Amino acid sequence: MLAKIGSAAVLGLEALPVDVEVDAMRSGQASMTLVGLPDAAVRESGERVRSAIRNSGLTFPGGQRITVNLAPADLRKEGPAYDLPIAIGVLMASRQLPPPALDKALLMGELSLDGTLRHVRGVLPMADMARNHEIETLYVPVMDAPEAALIPGLQVYPVKSLSDLVAHLQGFAPLTPYLADDHYFEQQPLPLAVDFAEIKGQEHAKRALEVSAAGGHNLMMIGPPGAGKTLMARAIPGILPHLALDEALEVTRIYSVADQLPPDTPLIQVRPFRAPHHTISHAGLVGGGHWPRPGEISLAHRGVLFLDELPEFSRRVLEVLRQPMEDKIVTISRAQGSLTFPASFMLVAAMNPCPCGHYGDPERACTCSTGSIQRYRQRLSGPLLDRIDLHIEVPRVAYDKLTNKAVGESSAAIRARIEAARERQRARLAASKLVCNADMGPGEIRQFCILRDEAQSLIRSAMRQMHLSARAYHRVLKVSRTIADLEGTEQIQSHHLAEALQYRARVLDM
Numbered sequence: 001m002l003a004k005i006g007s008a009a010v011l012g013l014e015a016l017p018v019d020v021e022v023d024a025m026r027s028g029q030a031s032m033t034l035v036g037l038p039d040a041a042v043r044e045s046g047e048r049v050r051s052a053i054r055n056s057g058l059t060f061p062g063g064q065r066i067t068v069n070l071a072p073a074d075l076r077k078e079g080p081a082y083d084l085p086i087a088i089g090v091l092m093a094s095r096q097l098p099p100p101a102l103d104k105a106l107l108m109g110e111l112s113l114d115g116t117l118r119h120v121r122g123v124l125p126m127a128d129m130a131r132n133h134e135i136e137t138l139y140v141p142v143m144d145a146p147e148a149a150l151i152p153g154l155q156v157y158p159v160k161s162l163s164d165l166v167a168h169l170q171g172f173a174p175l176t177p178y179l180a181d182d183h184y185f186e187q188q189p190l191p192l193a194v195d196f197a198e199i200k201g202q203e204h205a206k207r208a209l210e211v212s213a214a215g216g217h218n219l220m221m222i223g224p225p226g227a228g229k230t231l232m233a234r235a236i237p238g239i240l241p242h243l244a245l246d247e248a249l250e251v252t253r254i255y256s257v258a259d260q261l262p263p264d265t266p267l268i269q270v271r272p273f274r275a276p277h278h279t280i281s282h283a284g285l286v287g288g289g290h291w292p293r294p295g296e297i298s299l300a301h302r303g304v305l306f307l308d309e310l311p312e313f314s315r316r317v318l319e320v321l322r323q324p325m326e327d328k329i330v331t332i333s334r335a336q337g338s339l340t341f342p343a344s345f346m347l348v349a350a351m352n353p354c355p356c357g358h359y360g361d362p363e364r365a366c367t368c369s370t371g372s373i374q375r376y377r378q379r380l381s382g383p384l385l386d387r388i389d390l391h392i393e394v395p396r397v398a399y400d401k402l403t404n405k406a407v408g409e410s411s412a413a414i415r416a417r418i419e420a421a422r423e424r425q426r427a428r429l430a431a432s433k434l435v436c437n438a439d440m441g442p443g444e445i446r447q448f449c450i451l452r453d454e455a456q457s458l459i460r461s462a463m464r465q466m467h468l469s470a471r472a473y474h475r476v477l478k479v480s481r482t483i484a485d486l487e488g489t490e491q492i493q494s495h496h497l498a499e500a501l502q503y504r505a506r507v508l509d510m
């Protein structure tokens with residue numbers, strides 16, 4: 001008898017429907033064959049299914065030739081998520097299960113040898129695909145049910161083990177559908193690592209961080225050791241604007257596919273803050289692998305990618321950032337075709353001005369040779385630096401400031417201003433799919449960054465004196481848009497522009 005069960009494959013960030021067809025034929029010799037471009041994990045599925053069925057108190061059909069086909073055959077199948085549909089297919093094909101209404105259902109789950117179900121990755125895109133294909137019911141491992149239920153309008157059954165699902169399908173012990181828990185959609189308090197109030201001095205740097213977070217602009221901090229660069233970067237999550245629901249779903253999808261959703265967190269609700277170590281590989285940063293998975297730049301989508309000690313990263317690794325920083329997506333090519341992952345992140349970088357760290361320090365002499373300073377800085381290419389909107393100097397904090405009892409402004413107060421500025425941006429950009437000023441392309445810049453006479457002559461002379469590239473020109477306009485938004489004014493004025501230009505004066509050029 002032939003059985004057909006619905007399942008799904010994840011390709012990039014998308015899921016595609018896969019039919020698991022199981023045919024059982026009487027034959028002298030028992031065998032099980034898997035066809036339809038399975039990878040190693042899928043091929044091993046046969047062994048897991050066999051044990052799981054036996055250990056669930058059911059019988060694996062003896063004396064039958066079983067053929068499992070994963071259709072469409074030209075789509076590569078990976079991972080162990082097909083265990084559950086294959087097991088149910090085998091039981092149906094060998095008539096141990098009635099052919100019930102599984103035609104509008106999707107099954108997924110890895111089986112352990114005792115028949116319990118294990119977590120699978122990519123449940124959110126699979127559930128989304130199910131809704132778009134008019135599938136009504138989903139059978140997923142218990143721990144993945146909250147993630148599947150993020151997509152409304154689906155009946156999601158959390159399945160603990162193969163025997164539980166069999167009992168449900170036979171009608172002995174019906175499963176209870178998962179009730180979507182709306183509290184996931186409520187804003188949760190931010191985990192605060194460092195509060196801005198604890199950072200002494202550095203007013204200039206703090207203001208730059210505020211501008212950068214308000215518009216999603218890239219930022220670079222340069223300063224001597226112990227000035228507080230890493231400390232300030234760690235304080236950024238506390239001032240980032242809240243993640244809107246559509247953005248949250250977008251981010252969650254990436255984490256689901258990368259299998260990086262934290263336990264008990266079906267929906268990611270705070271903006272990601274990724275701080276990869278400088279030994280990270282090219283594939284780890286931009287994504288890749290045999291089955292391409294999102295890299296750090298995609299895991300930082302809608303959040304922050306913090307690269308501490310920037311010149312320590314290999315130059316080749318840094319250069320691959322150039323294209324995604326411009327396009328906000330990354331394309332990974334493979335022989336089978338290319339895949340695209342979103343990568344709209346705010347880059348925050350930190351570095352010392354020279355190897356010893358004291359170049360330009362008024363209090364401590366730099367011990368580096370001109371040659372070593374040059375080599376150190378050459379690790380960063382001009383085009384990469386050109387993509388950084390705000391370059392700021394973080395000087396050492398003087399004793400008086402450091403021990404000053406006066407508490408600075410709290411992260412919550414700064415965040416409130418940033419939220420208001422983001423709200424203006426969202427309203428202005430509502431017609432497009434953009435969410436912040438940094439996302440604006442030339443079209444939006446022309447429309448929303450209009451300069452009046454005085455500001456226009458200011459930028460004209462700055463272009464000439466600072467040798468700004470066309471890219472830098474556009475980036476300066478976007479930053480001034482954000483500064484005006486923070487002030488709550490629609491018209492970009494010359495003092496907004498002047499502040500934006502001052503962040504552009506590259507510290508490294510000095």
Ligand SMILES: Nc1ncnc2c1ncn2[C@@H]1O[C@H](COP(=O)(O)OP(=O)(O)OP(=O)(O)O)[C@@H](O)[C@H]1O
Pocket residue numbers: 198199200201202223224225226227228229230231232351352397402
């Ligand atoms: N402005 C500041 N206010 C309060 N504490 C500070 C400040 N700057 C530095 N510190 C203290 O110094 C420690 C070291 O600072 P941090 O690690 O941020 O320095 P850094 O600039 O990243 O140095 P490096 O270049 O060596 O990485 C902080 O953990 C904090 O305790």
Ligand SMILES: [Mg+2]
Pocket residue numbers: 229230231308350
């Ligand atoms: Mg540091």
